[in-house]
Amino acid sequence: MRVPVELSKAYRLLNHGPTVLISAEFGVQRNVMACAWAMPVDFEPPKVALVIDRNTFTRGLVEDAGRLAISVPCVAQARLVTLLGTHSGHEQDKLSAYDVQVLEEPAAHSPLVAGCVAWLDCVVIRRPEIEQAHDLFLAEVTAAWANSKVFSNGRWHFGSGDDKLRTLHHVAGGHYFATGAEVDGQH
Amino acid sequence: MRVPVELSKAYRLLNHGPTVLISAEFGVQRNVMACAWAMPVDFEPPKVALVIDRNTFTRGLVEDAGRLAISVPCVAQARLVTLLGTHSGHEQDKLSAYDVQVLEEPAAHSPLVAGCVAWLDCVVIRRPEIEQAHDLFLAEVTAAWANSKVFSNGRWHFGSGDDKLRTLHHVAGGHYFATGAEVDGQH
Numbered sequence A, B: 001m002r003v004p005v006e007l008s009k010a011y012r013l014l015n016h017g018p019t020v021l022i023s024a025e026f027g028v029q030r031n032v033m034a035c036a037w038a039m040p041v042d043f044e045p046p047k048v049a050l051v052i053d054r055n056t057f058t059r060g061l062v063e064d065a066g067r068l069a070i071s072v073p074c075v076a077q078a079r080l081v082t083l084l085g086t087h088s089g090h091e092q093d094k095l096s097a098y099d100v101q102v103l104e105e106p107a108a109h110s111p112l113v114a115g116c117v118a119w120l121d122c123v124v125i126r127r128p129e130i131e132q133a134h135d136l137f138l139a140e141v142t143a144a145w146a147n148s149k150v151f152s153n154g155r156w157h158f159g160s161g162d163d164k165l166r167t168l169h170h171v172a173g174g175h176y177f178a179t180g181a182e183v184d185g186q187h
Helices: A007-013 A057-065 A075-086 A128-134 B007-013 B057-065 B075-086 B128-134
Strands: A002-004 A020-026 A029-035 A038-042 A047-051 A067-072 A118-125 A136-147 A168-172 A175-184 B002-004 B020-026 B029-035 B038-042 B047-051 B067-072 B118-125 B136-147 B168-172 B175-184
Touching: A007 A118, A007 A136, A020 A057, A029 A057, A029 A075, A038 B038, A038 B047, A047 A118, A047 B038, A057 A067, A075 A168, A075 A175, A075 B175, A128 A136, A175 B075, B007 B118, B007 B136, B020 B057, B029 B057, B029 B075, B047 B118, B057 B067, B075 B168, B075 B175, B128 B136
Parallel strands: none
Antiparallel strands: A002 A136, A020 A029, A020 A067, A038 A047, A047 A136, A067 A118, A118 A136, A168 A175, A175 B175, B002 B136, B020 B029, B020 B067, B038 B047, B047 B136, B067 B118, B118 B136, B168 B175
């Protein structure tokens, strides 16, 4: 079940470094791309940094809309993430080509991808100089949600039966690691 | 065994989103801190973005030296990473307090932490406006190394006996995930 995540805990959806999907919409156009280069940069209000290459179709939508959404995909979606990361919206409508479903979430300003396990709706913080020089974008998270089966009370909990819902960490060329075992670094 | 990683493959050391250690040295002062907010921003030359809070002792060393090193720690070091992330070099010499050993690597310009599984020596790309506004630093990787037991030929390979050498992904409060199972997203 999709439940809201309080903004003060939203950074935890990305803190472990998962590969994400970035989506944006402007006018009648929508697109979604894969992105391994996204991370939190502040706790509260939560802010993120992410790299959106200038050659992507999503880049133009993000610039025009001033908004984007981050969806955190899971192991069950690994092939979809690869497809969304290796094909361009300049060539095809990726949402229809790959049957990407968008959630019915009235509070979201950008498309949230169904089947993912967490979502962050964001407004872009314009920094034209680093956008131009490094393709690096900053954004503030304005709302967040998670699949309560694997994230609740501010923490991820991947149970033994949830391997398909574990988040993904891309290395290169469509090869990923799943988020693995819990490690206690306190004792 | 520590072996060089070619610069075109250095982004793969961070692409899966591990928590890292950041170290810097200026004059007779050295420090090392934990950082979950670090990621690649370019392939070649490889560049990274990382958040270094203005209250850290490391921040001053990085600004003065114009250089930093990223060491990628492993499960065996989880408690050390937590200690280095919750204590400040303003209060104590963390290297001696926590018995942090620095590698003898003549080619490195900043301290590389022993026991880690990968290292990236970097020169800071000064962007004062985002350093000030977001504590966000950019750096170019000038040399990289990895422990060949878990990274070679441009790829991570955590074998069944290497669980203590898996990289770490911090969530919050000294709780981590280990890098988990390989996932094929090509087929």
